[in-house]
Structure formats: structure tokens, C-alpha cells
Amino acid sequence: MRPLLFTNARIIDPGQDWDFLGRLLVENGIIAAVGQSLEVPEDARTIDLKGKWLVPGLIDIHVHLREPGEEYKETIETGTAAAAAGGFTAVACMANTRPVNDSAGITKFILERAREVAKTRVYPIAAVTVGQRGEQLTEFGDLLSAGAVAFSDDGLPLGARMMRHALEYAKSFDALIISHSEELELSEGGLMNEGRISIELGLKGIPAAAEEVAVFRDVTLAGLTGGRLHIAHVSTKGSVEIIRQAKARGIKVTAETAPHYFSITEEAVIGYNTSAKMNPPLRTEADRVAIIEGIRDGTIDVIATDHAPHSTIEKECEFQLAANGIIGLETSVPLSLNLVRSGHISASQLVRCMSSSPSQILGVAGGSLTPGSPADISVIDSDQTFILTLESLHSMSHNSPFLGKELQGRAILTLIDGRPIYDPEGIASPHQDPL
Ligand SMILES: [Zn+2]
Numbered sequence: 001m002r003p004l005l006f007t008n009a010r011i012i013d014p015g016q017d018w019d020f021l022g023r024l025l026v027e028n029g030i031i032a033a034v035g036q037s038l039e040v041p042e043d044a045r046t047i048d049l050k051g052k053w054l055v056p057g058l059i060d061i062h063v064h065l066r067e068p069g070e071e072y073k074e075t076i077e078t079g080t081a082a083a084a085a086g087g088f089t090a091v092a093c094m095a096n097t098r099p100v101n102d103s104a105g106i107t108k109f110i111l112e113r114a115r116e117v118a119k120t121r122v123y124p125i126a127a128v129t130v131g132q133r134g135e136q137l138t139e140f141g142d143l144l145s146a147g148a149v150a151f152s153d154d155g156l157p158l159g160a161r162m163m164r165h166a167l168e169y170a171k172s173f174d175a176l177i178i179s180h181s182e183e184l185e186l187s188e189g190g191l192m193n194e195g196r197i198s199i200e201l202g203l204k205g206i207p208a209a210a211e212e213v214a215v216f217r218d219v220t221l222a223g224l225t226g227g228r229l230h231i232a233h234v235s236t237k238g239s240v241e242i243i244r245q246a247k248a249r250g251i252k253v254t255a256e257t258a259p260h261y262f263s264i265t266e267e268a269v270i271g272y273n274t275s276a277k278m279n280p281p282l283r284t285e286a287d288r289v290a291i292i293e294g295i296r297d298g299t300i301d302v303i304a305t306d307h308a309p310h311s312t313i314e315k316e317c318e319f320q321l322a323a324n325g326i327i328g329l330e331t332s333v334p335l336s337l338n339l340v341r342s343g344h345i346s347a348s349q350l351v352r353c354m355s356s357s358p359s360q361i362l363g364v365a366g367g368s369l370t371p372g373s374p375a376d377i378s379v380i381d382s383d384q385t386f387i388l389t390l391e392s393l394h395s396m397s398h399n400s401p402f403l404g405k406e407l408q409g410r411a412i413l414t415l416i417d418g419r420p421i422y423d424p425e426g427i428a429s430p431h432q433d434p435l
Pocket of ligand 1: 280
């Protein structure tokens, strides 16, 4: 591989406090040098980025790849192709596959399959309990040895006693528990956020309290046990406040939200739009504003997609019957860039939420442009506008409330170890080499 020299790149790396126009050299799959003026190897190929963003490869901490078991919705191949097209170089995949990723064998299968077909790096998240049944803890040690990076029964909340034991057990491995915080006794049967709109539509609601009492319970148990806790898909103002206070008290808790929770509200459900049905549900304008404030002040560490592909069979049906969740890998960058454009957060904060923090929380490579690190890189055109169409999606599913909408900002080049995994414009393709 010839060395690649990016020039006129807006180089952003929150860990080094970098946000400047400069050059970055990739040699042998490694970031070899970064600076305003660099000595350039003679055989290097120069790519003028004309001010576009060059950032550490984005990492999505919360993705459902559906393989094994539900390959009609998504596969490791299509899901990671969608990730690469969205600017991601790594994804962590949730355990609720069929069978559930609750044993070393399944974790190894996912990693083996990823080695064969994945575009991006794949980090399996294993289940906390056998079969996600909430009764018996899985073998954390075996699963970590097999390559699992964290534990979660995402989709199915743990009971309080099991959450306590999971945090205690995880602590002995310094492992991370990711909580889907939901009090089922308050949410059961709910179809959308509980409020004026749920009453008007005649749909059973899910109160914000169903999430908040569970978040409070989980941070309290993290405090009790000293275990590392990560709260998935924070959707309410109250949850943000509870996490803010827990962090102030020194509890080891981190949190994520998803772009839909700061981009749209429960109003998207009007018309019984199943593409706006998810769990936790889309909330109110006050919640949306509080989520943005949580990202701005660092209460929320991570923007994750909760990419949840479903086939048309599960989505083009009555609202009551429709599956929960939307795809997100190919819309996360433009939706998150809206926070920068509107002045709520800086470009550096965005990169922290989408790359540096996820890498630190999971304890995986990436998240930085430090010379010597693998050349996992995303190049983002923050201005380019496009319409999200069915044809443009790499995911096998298209359950997105943003379909048909005009979005601004997208990845134009994604590299792993210096190799292009997404390069629709042929920016870094070897066949463009002048000979
Ligand atoms: Zn969940």
C-alpha cells in the first residue's frame, strides 16, 4: 500500500484538543504523522480534502446486527456495510440474537462471521443472563475471553436483584453492564410516550417514569456495588437529571442517547406512523431539549444509534402490532451534525460522543488520531445535502422516520487500517493512482 497523505483536512481529535486545518499521513495502515506541515514520503499519494473533516473512525456502541437468527432483517455483512457508509469503523452488537449471545460459542461465531464478511470492526456484547431470561448469570469470564466487550440484556430489563448481582460479578472482571432501564410494571402494554398525544390517538402510553425509576434504581445499585454501569438510550429529561446527580456523587456511570431522541418528538407518531415506534418511545419537546443539554454538559457521554432493523412485515402493519425500533447507522452523522450547526455543541464534542468516549467506555481501540494508532478514519463532508432514499440505504431494512427527508452532512470516506471500506467517490481508491 502506498502511503496516503491527506492535505487541507480539518483534523479533529478531542483527546488532543485538535481542531485545525492540516495534514495527516497514513503509512502501512498506521497514522504515521499529523501536523500543519509534514515531510512527505516520495511515493505518497496526496488527497486534498478541501477543508472536509478528518476524524477518528466513528464507533457505535449500540447496534442490532440480527445475525445469527434473523438474517431477513439484517446480517453482519449488510449491517456493517450500513455502518461503513455512515462513517463508522466499529460497531458493538447487542446480544438479543437467535440464539441469544449468552455463551462463548455464539460470541466466537459472531467474530468468525465478522472476519469473513464484515466491513467494520465488530465487538460483540454478550447477554447478562442465560437466554436473556433474567434468571441465571452467564459465564462472564468465558465470554470476555471469547471476545465479548460488555454485557447487556438489552430489550429486556433486569430485575433489581439480578442487576445487583450482575454489577457485583462484572466488577471482579472490571466489565461493563449496559442497562436497558425500564420498569415493566409501568410500561407493559405501552405503545408510545404517555401524554396528550397518546390520549388523542387512543394508544396506551409509556410514562417517562417507567424509564426514570429504573435509571434511578440502576445508578443506586452501581453506587452500592461499585460496578461499571452504562445506561442505554436515555430518552427523558428526568433520566438526564438523575444521571447528572449520580455522576456528581462519583458513581461509575456513563450514558448514551440516540439521534432520534434529540431530533424528533412523539409528534412523529401522529398518523400511527410505525417508523416512529420504538422503546423507549419518542418523548416531548421538553425531553428533547434536556437531552441536548445533557450532551452539551457531558452528562450524556455517547451518541449511539440503537440501529434496530425490522422487515416490512413487522413495520407495515397496525401500530399496535408493529415491532419497536428504527435503523440509524446511515442517519446518525447528519442528525448529530445538526447539534453542531445549531451551536449546541462543538465539532470536537461531537467527535468525543461518536468516537473517543465509545472507545474508552468499551475499552477498544480507536477514538484517536495519535500517531502510531491504526488508521481507522472517517472523512465527513459536513455541508453535503442528500435525500435519504430506499435505494441509498445499505441496510437490509428501511424502517426510518427520516426516509424521504433531506439531511445535511455525511461520511464520504471510511478507512480501517488505512484501507478504504467506504469510498463512493473513489477518493482513496488505488485505481486512481497516477502511474
Ligand atoms: Zn434497549
